[in-house]
Amino acid sequence: MAEVTMTVNGKSVTKSVKGNTLMTDFLREELRLTGTHVGCDTSQCGACVIHVNGQAVKSCTMFAAEADGAEVATIEGQANADGSLSVIQAAFQEHHGLQCGFCTPGMVMSAAALLKENPKPTEAEVRDYLEGNICRCTGYHNIVKAIMAASGQDVSSIAAE
Amino acid sequence: MSVAKPLPHDAARLHVTGSARYVDDIPTPAGCLHLAFGLAEIASGTIARIDLDQTRSAPGVVGVWCAKDLPTDCDCSPSAHDEPLLSDDSIHYLGQPVFLVAATSHLAARKAVALASITYEERKPILSIDEALEAGSHFEEGPRIWQKGDAEQAIQSAPHRLDGEIEIGGQEHFYLEGQAALAVPQEGGDMLVHSSTQHPTEIQHKVAHALDIPMHAVRVETRRMGGGFGGKESQGNALAIACAVVALQTGKPAKMRYDRDDDFMVTGKRHDFRIHYSAGFDAKGRLQGLAFTQYARCGWAQDLSLPVADRAMLHATNAYFVPNVRIESHRLKTNTQSATAFRGFGGPQGMLGMERVMDHVAHHLDLDPTAVRQANYFGSDQNAVPAAVQTTPYGQPVEEFALGEMTKALIESSDFKARQDAVRAWNETQPVLKKGLALTPVMFGISFTLTHLNQAGALVHVYQDGSIHLNHGGTEMGQGLFQKVAQVAASRFGVGLETIKITATDTAKVPNTSATAASSGSDLNGMAVLAACDTIRNRMADHLAQLWQVPSDKIAFGDTSVTDGNRTISFAEAAKLCYEGRISLSSTGFYRTPKLEWDRLRGQGRPFFYFAYGVSASEVVVDTLSGEYRILRADILHDCGASLNPALDIGQIEGGFVQGAGWLTTEELVWDDKGRLRTHAPSTYKIPACSDRPDVFNVALWDGANQEDTIYRSKAVGEPPFMHGISVLMALSDAVASCGRGYPDLNAPATPERVLAAVRRVQNEL
Numbered sequence: 001m002a003e004v005t006m007t008v009n010g011k012s013v014t015k016s017v018k019g020n021t022l023m024t025d026f027l028r029e030e031l032r033l034t035g036t037h038v039g040c041d042t043s044q045c046g047a048c049v050i051h052v053n054g055q056a057v058k059s060c061t062m063f064a065a066e067a068d069g070a071e072v073a074t075i076e077g078q079a080n081a082d083g084s085l086s087v088i089q090a091a092f093q094e095h096h097g098l099q100c101g102f103c104t105p106g107m108v109m110s111a112a113a114l115l116k117e118n119p120k121p122t123e124a125e126v127r128d129y130l131e132g133n134i135c136r137c138t139g140y141h142n143i144v145k146a147i148m149a150a151s152g153q154d155v156s157s158i159a160a161e
Numbered sequence: 162m163s164v165a166k167p168l169p170h171d172a173a174r175l176h177v178t179g180s181a182r183y184v185d186d187i188p189t190p191a192g193c194l195h196l197a198f199g200l201a202e203i204a205s206g207t208i209a210r211i212d213l214d215q216t217r218s219a220p221g222v223v224g225v226w227c228a229k230d231l232p233t234d235c236d237c238s239p240s241a242h243d244e245p246l247l248s249d250d251s252i253h254y255l256g257q258p259v260f261l262v263a264a265t266s267h268l269a270a271r272k273a274v275a276l277a278s279i280t281y282e283e284r285k286p287i288l289s290i291d292e293a294l295e296a297g298s299h300f301e302e303g304p305r306i307w308q309k310g311d312a313e314q315a316i317q318s319a320p321h322r323l324d325g326e327i328e329i330g331g332q333e334h335f336y337l338e339g340q341a342a343l344a345v346p347q348e349g350g351d352m353l354v355h356s357s358t359q360h361p362t363e364i365q366h367k368v369a370h371a372l373d374i375p376m377h378a379v380r381v382e383t384r385r386m387g388g389g390f391g392g393k394e395s396q397g398n399a400l401a402i403a404c405a406v407v408a409l410q411t412g413k414p415a416k417m418r419y420d421r422d423d424d425f426m427v428t429g430k431r432h433d434f435r436i437h438y439s440a441g442f443d444a445k446g447r448l449q450g451l452a453f454t455q456y457a458r459c460g461w462a463q464d465l466s467l468p469v470a471d472r473a474m475l476h477a478t479n480a481y482f483v484p485n486v487r488i489e490s491h492r493l494k495t496n497t498q499s500a501t502a503f504r505g506f507g508g509p510q511g512m513l514g515m516e517r518v519m520d521h522v523a524h525h526l527d528l529d530p531t532a533v534r535q536a537n538y539f540g541s542d543q544n545a546v547p548a549a550v551q552t553t554p555y556g557q558p559v560e561e562f563a564l565g566e567m568t569k570a571l572i573e574s575s576d577f578k579a580r581q582d583a584v585r586a587w588n589e590t591q592p593v594l595k596k597g598l599a600l601t602p603v604m605f606g607i608s609f610t611l612t613h614l615n616q617a618g619a620l621v622h623v624y625q626d627g628s629i630h631l632n633h634g635g636t637e638m639g640q641g642l643f644q645k646v647a648q649v650a651a652s653r654f655g656v657g658l659e660t661i662k663i664t665a666t667d668t669a670k671v672p673n674t675s676a677t678a679a680s681s682g683s684d685l686n687g688m689a690v691l692a693a694c695d696t697i698r699n700r701m702a703d704h705l706a707q708l709w710q711v712p713s714d715k716i717a718f719g720d721t722s723v724t725d726g727n728r729t730i731s732f733a734e735a736a737k738l739c740y741e742g743r744i745s746l747s748s749t750g751f752y753r754t755p756k757l758e759w760d761r762l763r764g765q766g767r768p769f770f771y772f773a774y775g776v777s778a779s780e781v782v783v784d785t786l787s788g789e790y791r792i793l794r795a796d797i798l799h800d801c802g803a804s805l806n807p808a809l810d811i812g813q814i815e816g817g818f819v820q821g822a823g824w825l826t827t828e829e830l831v832w833d834d835k836g837r838l839r840t841h842a843p844s845t846y847k848i849p850a851c852s853d854r855p856d857v858f859n860v861a862l863w864d865g866a867n868q869e870d871t872i873y874r875s876k877a878v879g880e881p882p883f884m885h886g887i888s889v890l891m892a893l894s895d896a897v898a899s900c901g902r903g904y905p906d907l908n909a910p911a912t913p914e915r916v917l918a919a920v921r922r923v924q925n926e927l
Contacts, residue, residue, distance in 0.1 A: 028186075032188070033179070034179070034186035035178070037387070039337045042421065045843055076179045078178070085177060089177035092176075096809070096811075096812050098173060098176050099640065100336070100337065100638055101639065102183065102336075102337035102338045102388060104176040105176075105177075105179045108177055127854070130851040131851060131852060136334075136335050136816075137388055138819075140851045141815045141854060144854075
């Protein structure tokens, strides 16, 4: 067991964890932040994407101990301080960028990381960036549309409203 | 009225904030145990010796169960009682659960499983369709055969004839949330089960059977699934039963979720098929006689294979009138995972067989495949009798046929003819990249083919503050059923959706429900909820009419208020008045689909209440040096009747198309010669990714109301759009055909390897 300290969604957290505790288990079981989902256990589906020091990371293949001292953001910390939805969250809701919702937290976290580094991505850039996030329900169309809309771009030309 | 509005998914806010709860997210009482199965490492044989000592003594392990330790056989089958929870020493497929471990954590349980030592006496497994045929290994007494007219005679006497065969691969559901269950023991031996299932009543039934207690002692709750697609119709039984057994015997809550690899290895998938066809037709490609032999690989247990194979037969001629048809269906038993329900339920395989015939006939005659399809449609000019009296091969009259008009509309809106010319011109000048364009129709029958399943119940309460509690037997797996049904309830009471509380599916609220399957969710549950709401609303109207001394029919509900034309009060005030007037504000509702009559042994009757229609056109480009390809554009026109929620329906169509295209292109299941599934993770099994979606993707709803009296005249939408993916395979066939004179003979999934092989074959055929 080792003590780790990190900031999660703006709050400092200190816990004692085993060396082999995965970041997903730390978030889900220790902190009860269950919005970070486990879809494949092998860092391929992207349902577990969080931000560590501002970078999008698949938390199912990261140890909690590796986040010692880090700034961590999860889906639970994405809404605005007053509880209203962030621009990206609101866009996923409005543009029907979700069905079963299991991939949604990872999608939102990936989208947030993308728009931070590239505030006005092209459609092709959005699709390319989301290669590591699998959705089985939507066919991706409305996810791409939601992210384009969240970046402030006109999505009226993206058909199939 | 909230019906017909494109409202977002009811749980969208919960999803985007990470607060929507799935089974694995439910806070568990202290001491919860975590379960894992030990899986067979051979496909066929018996267990010679099993040593679980190290597993038992592994850190965190609380208990280990083999078949003999279970209270009963703990059968998991939804049909034939042929799926014991744990192997009784005989092994039927590689991945079959042999023993069960309960430990203090998920990881501890999995680690303990790996310490088991089992030796086997192996038998040669029956894996392929050919091996099963040779061994006579099948379900039912023999092949099922349905016919209409004399197919053999019609094929013999037709001016043209061709024979062919298509192999159609299976498909892993890949619901993003794997199978999961949680059992919490209650007093007196009762059991509460949370399950990620499309069929809570089946979970209740199977858990009650396993524990040898009445169904009333088991309550199953399902708030949502992270995707189902048919994979959670019967495949959740094993986990729920395992959790319930452990919970009963230890007195502790027990939870189980499959690791993704285990999910692939243990659970059933879409049936793979081989379809042989013989077609007799005239110079315009109009079919005169048609014979299919369908071979379905069902895996080791019967599960839902009989109705799946039946539906493949029911859709074997898709949207076409064929005067003489013979369909023979073999349901083969193999030492592989038990193939199960998957969106379309055999319909896609049957339909693909027919679309393959259309493509092959058009190629044979050097005709435009779209024209050949149109010439064979129900109600097309060739047939002197009006469409209304044309019947399907199983004798159901096709009373409404929208595809003639829909096809014309899509040809127009997608600029199909001009693009066909452009593709032809491109292919004449381009040596390496070849394009293909194809249009295919979907005609999908709506209703469970097991007629008694076409029933649903609902429970609605209006509280004295005017808020409304809504419950029904349908389950939410992302399709938006809960929102659609809430829209129905809101419309009946004339209130906003914020007034309605959507609640988890619960076997203690609505009993004896059918699976949320066969696209029937909103058709059945919408009607049941409507009945419940109207019962309450009529009681309220009668009471207010009495209070106000007006006739009941003067009382109207709308804008969250109730009026008699003179007085208007809020809905909440009305609820309070009714409560004080001692009026029951709670009601059940019930619905059974009318007009159904079906004899599956004869293959005759009316299995379907109505048909849902759609047509799609896909354009692809193929690299003839590598076999790789892209979908350039897809246009879809789909019939949802008068849509309950156009946004949710379009979402189903987009997602269905992409999933269907994945089935026929990149999603390849590979078993080795020992029967081990080699594609058991997203690293080796490729479902469509974000960049696989077509560059241009146009989806539109066909404007029309259901001719049958369905909920607000809407049509079911879950499964039908899946089959639009067939147009992608046919577009690939079109592109490959441009490489030479031979017929591409493309099997599914058309992976780049198969496309490349087809290109070579076509190029070499002079």
